[in-house]
Amino acid sequence: MALEIKKTFDKENDRWVIKPNGEIDIYTSPEFKETLLDLIEESETDIVINGENLDYIDSTGLGVLISGLKKLKEKERNIIIINIKKNINKLLDITGLNKVFIVKECK
């Protein structure tokens, strides 16, 4: 599998954590979109993307994050990105998306 997605609820901080494992690209982003948007639909919390095991993301994957954020903003909630790898941080940086999402604890 090119992408596996884990969802867990972080009770301590009262928020959902999504941990994608592998690559988010044109092939796998529909699956990522479904998981993210379903979760946003159901929940009222901030959503954390734990990028620890995310090796690659392309513009379609970034587009999914953006559409998720748009929905979350309506609820005055946010997407918090943690533990991302250097190559992905570079992408957030050059697109300016690091100012749109909350990006923390870069590796």
Added chain:
Amino acid sequence: MALEIKKTFDKENDRWVIKPNGEIDIYTSPEFKETLLDLIEESETDIVINGENLDYIDSTGLGVLISGLKKLKEKERNIIIINIKKNINKLLDITGLNKVFIVKECK
């Protein structure tokens, strides 16, 4: 670099050890051939191939080992292959070369 080759003299056992690091294929086997045949030319000992860091070998690489063995046999010496990886052991097995070289300590 696709291939790096280390040569060391094993005093304890009085023999040369060659440790190829990377891949031996049609591109890198000329270099491997030069190293092996030069060493055989100069020395009178058995030669050990330590396959610990050898990821891949193709028929041109096996051909180099065979030509080395041919030269060593004239001196009544041998090629001893140690620590090879499973995929390379499979090749020695299917070609029958595991009966021609001395293959030891497979991983």
Added chain:
Amino acid sequence: MNDNNNKDHIKLSLPNKPEFVSVARLTASSIASRVGFNIEDIEDIKVAIGEACTNAIQHSSLNENDSYEIEFILDIDKLIINIRDKGNGKCKKDIKTPNVEELKESGLGLFIIKTLMDEVECISCEDKGTEIRMVKRIEVGV
């Protein structure tokens, strides 16, 4: 393009299907590594190729049985990559910096390529398809 005659050419043709974009990325990485790029440049090339292939699939014919072609031209001091599709999409001449604050889900691809590569051009030719041409220079001393 007469001066490309003596350069090494590698061509890869892939079906218009999302599942094979990863093959393009891996092939590009292995070519870039063979040519002598450093790890960061290899990653840049991989990302740029991924975006260009994604565009070829998304903005071209949408016919899954069609294919698109990637050509790698290996020059002494640079790698030239052309991605050609058979669609009838129209590429814009200038690549704008996206305003991500607007939270638009699309429009990042060409900009990402532009940032990571030394040159990009997107040329659409009516009826014949679109070609994205990009260049990455090999740093001296690598």
Added chain:
Amino acid sequence: MNDNNNKDHIKLSLPNKPEFVSVARLTASSIASRVGFNIEDIEDIKVAIGEACTNAIQHSSLNENDSYEIEFILDIDKLIINIRDKGNGKCKKDIKTPNVEELKESGLGLFIIKTLMDEVECISCEDKGTEIRMVKRIEVGV
């Protein structure tokens, strides 16, 4: 080959140069992994492709500016790979088990392919070149 029309085709064209055989191996690995082969089968396919490319380079025109082509045909239950060169070499019809005790340095390539793949054929066509055609079946339940 009309029945190949609906199958996914991937083509890779490489210069007749030893340094690019590793690109063929990596591309083949990534296709095989995308198609769903297990790790051992992927390794077998990689080795077989490597041998076929080596033959295309060694036994064909020897003109470094020429190229050879690898075609991957993705069928439901198998991967078909054709490696075509433009040389004037002659392939033997039958692939013999090498007698390695004789310490001959060559003659292992086709035998290795035969052992690792489910089918191999080497067809030389005078003036047109040689085609090595090999098939690896996907195990049920993988």
